[in-house]
Amino acid sequence: MQPVYLDHAATTPLLASAREALLPFFDSEFGNASSRHPLGARAAAARERAREQVAAALLVEPRQVTFTSGGTEAANLAMLGLARASAARGRHVLVGATEHACVRACAVQLAREGFDVESVPLDSRGDVDLAAFAARVRTDTVLVAQMLVNNETGAIHPVSRMARVARARAPHVRVAVDAVQAFGKLDCALSELHADALFFSAHKIGGPKGAGALALASHTPIEPLLYGGGQEHGLRPGTENVPAIVGFGAAAELAEQQRGELLARFKMLRARLVSRLSSLEGMRLLESPSAQQPSIVALLLRGAPAEVTLHHLAQRGVFVSAGSACQARSRELSPGLKAIGLSDDEARRMLRISMGRTTSEAEVDLAADAIVEVARELERIAS
Amino acid sequence: MNMSAPEALLVRYGELTLKGANRVDFENVLARNVRLACAPIAPVRLEREHARLLVFPEGRSEAIARRLTQVFGISSISPVWGAPCEPEAIVERARAVLEDALLSIPPGETRTFRVLSRRADKRFPLSSMELDRLVSERIVRDGQPLRIDLDHPELVLGIEVRETRAWIYARRDAGPGGLPVGTLGRAVCLLSGGIDSPVAAWMAMKRGCEVVFVTFHSPPYIGESAKQKVMELVRTLGRWQRSARLYVVPFAPVQEAVRDAGAEAYRTVVYRRMMHRIATRIAELERASALITGESLGQVASQTMENLACIEAAAGLPVLRPLLGFDKQETISRAESIGTYAISNVQEPDCCSLFLPRHPVLRGQVAVCEEIEARLDVGALVAQALAGAEPHNLGWTARGAKVRA
Structure with missing residues (x-):
């Protein structure tokens, strides 16, 4: 039997259209996009087409988009590049309380470089506390980094209001938004988020691994991380990964086209899953009280740690995750889950089910039934 | 307190109201231009009432608001939130709109403020003044960074009470002014890669003129990049009207023929006469009724009154020169604000650099031009240029998604 894959927030299968678009660039269209002959020019044109596809989804000009090797590099470029470029104007940085590991690691690096790094305050429900955030922004705040959709819980954060609050208080602030889990599900137009920088990963939206992007507002000063041959307007030198970029462009175009219907479908699937799980005693759904991205379903199950539940589910052919896959290898508990008020024990019991474009009703039903069975079985063993 | 996106954008148009009988036409053109400008961003529904246009976008209201600042004829734009036409409901909505606006005031600063309603x-049971007072009393609290000032308010909480709904706003973005593109006919602009002609085209558009572009390109004396630069200029200008058509006219044969005809000092003037002849023919094709150039009096040595007269004499249509009264710096400032300066400023060899006379004539005479042209087959050169002209449609669709030729 085909496994039921419900870990799409970790990665989602390559779209057929992306695969078809990128394959020639592994093959006959192997040119270096910097070469001046037709083979190079075609690679450059394909790269620019992909840039237009990504830019169109974000409502920005193509030149505002910089391709990187993935979400982590784009996050590093945004965080370190924006902060370093503004260091002469201030050294205060505010970082979301539930950010992805790569953003947190960048924040640690900025602290090492002498930046004064603080967290975005949360209220008792785990939402961003806007009033407390406003009070924490200072005139020397140069960077606010805030994810739009949390990768562990699917909570949607009030990025655009935070950006407006920050700008009113800090004249030199740049607002960097992790849109990795939002792209393809929510509107990520730079204008609507009032952001200065947005970063993305291709493989979360049906593109290939190995490509990501940073979109910047016009005239945003930023320092590169790498130095080299001037590719990507000098912001990300190095011979471009044209196949991955082309696949990314194709995936971005389709994701943006289908965003509305996909979101509606996720809402329906989420309701179906939750209602089927409601018979489970002691199950708690972690849902943002203000706004929830429906494809990520975070559950607290009574009894066994999620790690144990996960392996039992895998035996039944249902693949889910315990918290975020990117942290799964570390034994450490997720700081993001602690930040929203979960105890160590609760954080350990959190199971993440994340749906994707290919997820069917039947798969959701199978998964729900398997979760109920496994949870009951584990409870029996424990008691 | 959690404010959703605005329900609509309230679009005001100033000058149109003065145009009497033509007003309905103008409003129709404006509505069409608004719809076309927004279409690539999000679908919109329009409602027209009382010299206002209400634009209801399906999402992306901020991008739409910004886009509307590029639609001529609009004097201002306000994102608005609706409420039932009932005082209590208006007060509630106004309070939320004000709190949202207060987010943007830096701590320690205050703003002069008033409520301003139109009915x-x-x-509606209250007069405008009564509604102003009621809302103001109910929503302004101690501790807010506001100081009431009825005459010079920096922050206005606006209320427009309509038949079915009241609209509330706290932000007013300036529109570009002018008249809707298409209400005052069509014209052909002679576009070089320089700073002036794009600004001239923009100024004609601002006064309601739809512009078709012509550029003269001289391969093999000049590379593809010069043409790309002009195309980029047209794409940028194309945002201000529905779409932009550019004719790229091969000009090297004309330049060679003029060079061979001698009278070096007159070359520039004769080239420009030839350009005007070709542009006039394109204008006929495009049903345009004037030519537009970036010429200004005395800006370069060749732009003397006499030379302009020589050039105009060859055009079969009126020549509009919107930059005539501009100093260079004024043109540059405008080019910067409309986004063409950065494109124009990229150095490319100019069209005529190889063929430029060493000592161009300052006070040209039409009779001398005609004498030189008698040595050329003007008709054949114009026909050859027209036959080689390539039209490109370079409209702006969405940022990033440009229509390819």
Whole structure:
């Protein structure tokens, strides 16, 4: 039997259209996009087409988009590049309380470089506390980094209001938004988020691994991380990964086209899953009280740690995750889950089910039934 | 307190109201231009009432608001939130709109403030002044960074009461002014890669003129990049009208023929006469009724009154020169604000650099031009240029998604 894959927030299968678009660039269209002959020019044109596809989804000009090797590099470029470029104007940085590991690691690096790094305050429900955030922004705040959709819980954060609050208080602030889990599900137009920088990963939206992007507002000063041959307007030198970029462009175009219907479908699937799980005693759904991205379903199950539940589910052919896959290898508990008020024990019991474009009703039903069975079985063993 | 996106954008148009009988036409053109400008961003529904246009976008209201600042004829734009036409409901909504606006005031600063309502529906129980007072009393609290100032408010909480709904706003973005593109006919602009002609085209558009572009390109004396630069200029200008058509006219044969005809000092003037002849023919094709150039009096040595007269004499249509009264710096400032300066400023060899006379004539005479042209087959050169002209449609669709030729 085909496994039921419900870990799409970790990665989602390559779209057929992306695969078809990128394959020639592994093959006959192997040119270096910097070469001046037709083979190079075609690679450059394909790269620019992909840039237009990504830019169109974000409502920005193509030149505002910089391709990187993935979400982590784009996050590093945004965080370190924006902060370093503004260091002469201030050294205060505010970082979301539930950010992805790569953003947190960048924040640690900025602290090492002498930046004064603080967290975005949360209220008792785990939402961003806007009033407390406003009070924490200072005139020397140069960077606010805030994810739009949390990768562990699917909570949607009030990025655009935070950006407006920050700008009113800090004249030199740049607002960097992790849109990795939002792209393809929510509107990520730079204008609507009032952001200065947005970063993305291709493989979360049906593109290939190995490509990501940073979109910047016009005239945003930023320092590169790498130095080299001037590719990507000098912001990300190095011979471009044209196949991955082309696949990314194709995936971005389709994701943006289908965003509305996909979101509606996720809402329906989420309701179906939750209602089927409601018979489970002691199950708690972690849902943002203000706004929830429906494809990520975070559950607290009574009894066994999620790690144990996960392996039992895998035996039944249902693949889910315990918290975020990117942290799964570390034994450490997720700081993001602690930040929203979960105890160590609760954080350990959190199971993440994340749906994707290919997820069917039947798969959701199978998964729900398997979760109920496994949870009951584990409870029996424990008691 | 959690404010959703605005329900609509309230679009005001100033000058149109003055145009009497033509007003309905103008409003129709404006509505069409608004719809076309927004279409690539999000679908919109329009409602027209009382010299206002209400634009209801399906999402992306901020991008739409910004886009509307590029639609001529619009004097201002306000994102608005609706409320039932009932005082209590208006107060509640106004409070939320004000709190949202207060987010943007830096701590320690205050803003002068007033409530300003307009009442289109006279059945509403309160007068405008009474509504102003009621809302103000109910929503302004101690501790807010506001100081009431009825005469010079920096922050206005606006209320427009209509038949079915009241619209509330706290932000007013300036529109570009002018008249809707298409209400004052069509013209052909002679576009070089320089700073002036794009600004001239923009100024004609601003006054309601739809512009078709012509550029003269001289391969093999000049590379593809010069043409790309002009195309980029047209794409940028194309945002200000529905779409932009560019004719790229091969000009090297004309330049060679003029060079061979001698009278070096007159070359520039004769080239420009030839350009005007070709542009006039394109204008006929495009049903345009004037030519537009970036010429200004005395800006370069060749732009003397006499030379302009020589050039105009060859055009079969009126020549509009919107930059005539501009100093260079004024043109540059405008080019910067409309986004063409950065494109124009990229150095490319100019069209005529190889063929430029060492000592161009300052006070050209039409008779001398005609004498030189008698040595050329003007008709054949114009026909050859027209036959080689390539049209490109370079409209702006969405940022990033440009229509390819």
